[in-house]
Amino acid sequence: MPGPFYDDEGGAEFVYRQPRDTPQAQALALALALLGAVAQEPMAGYACDGDDHWTAELVRDWRRNARRPTGAGSTLPVP
Numbered sequence: 001m002p003g004p005f006y007d008d009e010g011g012a013e014f015v016y017r018q019p020r021d022t023p024q025a026q027a028l029a030l031a032l033a034l035l036g037a038v039a040q041e042p043m044a045g046y047a048c049d050g051d052d053h054w055t056a057e058l059v060r061d062w063r064r065n066a067r068r069p070t071g072a073g074s075t076l077p078v079p
Contacts, residue, residue, distance in 0.1 A: 019025040
């Protein structure tokens with residue numbers, strides 16, 4: 001059989017080959033960038049358990065402090 005054949009962690013077979021031209025290389029780079037972004041799981045920090053950690057008083061304290069600029073030239077939006 002020709003070509004490099006591999007198995008992944010789950011035992012599924014795949015064929016690997018180098019891109020043949022610039023458009024294929026660019027498509028591969030984009031695909032890898034997208035897969036990298038997916039692997040980051042940016043929403044993992046939002047566990048939907050805020051009620052377990054925040055009280056009305058803590059929210060008010062946070063909001064009160066959020067209105068203060070934190071450094072020279074910094075501004076925070078005030079509703």
